[in-house]
Amino acid sequence: MTTIIDCMAVGKSFKGKSAVKDLSFQMKKGEVVALLGPNGAGKSTTIQMLLGLMEPSVGRVTISGQNPKLKAVRERIGVMLQEVRLLDTVTVKEILQLVRGYYPRPLSMEQLTRLTGLDESSLNTRTEKLSGGQKQRVSFALALAGNPDMLFLDEPTTGMDAIARKTFWKSIRELAERGTTIIFTTHYLDEVEVAATRVLMMNHGELIEDATPAMMKKKLGMQRISFLTDAVYRPETYQGLAATDIRIDGKKVTILTGNADHSLKILYALELEISEVTVNRGTLEEAYSQLTDSPEVS
Ligand SMILES: Nc1ncnc2c1ncn2[C@@H]1O[C@H](COP(=O)(O)OP(=O)(O)OP(=O)(O)O)[C@@H](O)[C@H]1O
Numbered sequence: 001m002t003t004i005i006d007c008m009a010v011g012k013s014f015k016g017k018s019a020v021k022d023l024s025f026q027m028k029k030g031e032v033v034a035l036l037g038p039n040g041a042g043k044s045t046t047i048q049m050l051l052g053l054m055e056p057s058v059g060r061v062t063i064s065g066q067n068p069k070l071k072a073v074r075e076r077i078g079v080m081l082q083e084v085r086l087l088d089t090v091t092v093k094e095i096l097q098l099v100r101g102y103y104p105r106p107l108s109m110e111q112l113t114r115l116t117g118l119d120e121s122s123l124n125t126r127t128e129k130l131s132g133g134q135k136q137r138v139s140f141a142l143a144l145a146g147n148p149d150m151l152f153l154d155e156p157t158t159g160m161d162a163i164a165r166k167t168f169w170k171s172i173r174e175l176a177e178r179g180t181t182i183i184f185t186t187h188y189l190d191e192v193e194v195a196a197t198r199v200l201m202m203n204h205g206e207l208i209e210d211a212t213p214a215m216m217k218k219k220l221g222m223q224r225i226s227f228l229t230d231a232v233y234r235p236e237t238y239q240g241l242a243a244t245d246i247r248i249d250g251k252k253v254t255i256l257t258g259n260a261d262h263s264l265k266i267l268y269a270l271e272l273e274i275s276e277v278t279v280n281r282g283t284l285e286e287a288y289s290q291l292t293d294s295p296e297v298s
């Protein structure tokens with residue numbers, strides 16, 4: 001498979017402060033990459049450099065061997081940036097028609113409304129009157145307007161409700177099946193599993209992981225056991241639980257573990273006065289703190 005996106009030893013500094021350091025990776029046609037990392041890791045900066053919207057301080061980006069700023073390249077890319085700004089005083093339908101007009105082979109309005117779940121009443125609404133989640137849908141529609149073969153999506157689902165998110169990821173999967181090359185950032189682990197074929201993780205501007213979602217899930221597969229207790233147990237009480245982190249917050253105790261079955265067995269064997277035991281999948285934030293060795297803030 002051919003390399004489409006080539007990020008070569010790219011770095012970016014703002015006023016001498018490094019935001020992205022020596023970042024190199026390639027993406028092949030049809031890959032769906034989740035770019036992960038805690039706040040400030042350098043994800044948005046990276047996306048903007050890949051798009052040619054921001055000039056790298058060092059290194060180089062090419063898309064299909066070309067400068068991403070070229071019109072011929074830009075026409076093939078759909079973009080959702082983290083901060084959505086829409087043209088005011090026009091309706092959604094008008095702005096979509098306008099943007100479709102810029103492209104040689106736009107998607108039809110029918111395809112756009114189907115893929116984004118925009119209904120007739122939203123289409124006739126003026127953009128400044130849209131809710132945050134509706135704006136995200138419109139932003140998605142604008143990204144798709146030109147029938148792109150690459151999508152760059154920076155936190156595309158932030159502000160979307162559960163239904164909008166579902167429609168969004170269904171459409172992303174459909175586009176991926178058609179061979180669209182996609183890179184997206186997210187803070188939701190479930191979105192990685194639903195959509196990505198590959199995971200890149202950044203921390204402090206550096207690439208710290210390049211893995212499949214399955215490999216990542218194993219690493220990030222932290223589970224969270226929570227329970228309530230009236231007794232005042234010390235953290236040492238829970239030693240032997242194979243916990244990677246223990247938090248005690250009043251009556252509530254939360255234990256992070258890579259093996260909940262094992263930890264629960266030991267926990268019950270201790271015969272402590274506990275109730276309301278729940279087991280949940282850990283969050284990405286918890287996983288970051290494990291991977292990056294920064295202390296958990298809770
Ligand atoms: N225009 C800018 N001027 C100065 N510093 C910037 C600028 N853009 C980003 N930074 C800094 O670069 C670093 C990386 O920021 P970036 O927005 O790429 O992070 P991110 O991974 O997208 O975070 P988030 O998850 O919060 O969106 C941060 O320390 C940020 O403060």
Ligand SMILES: [Mg+2]
Pocket residue numbers: 043044045082154
């Ligand atoms: Mg960002």
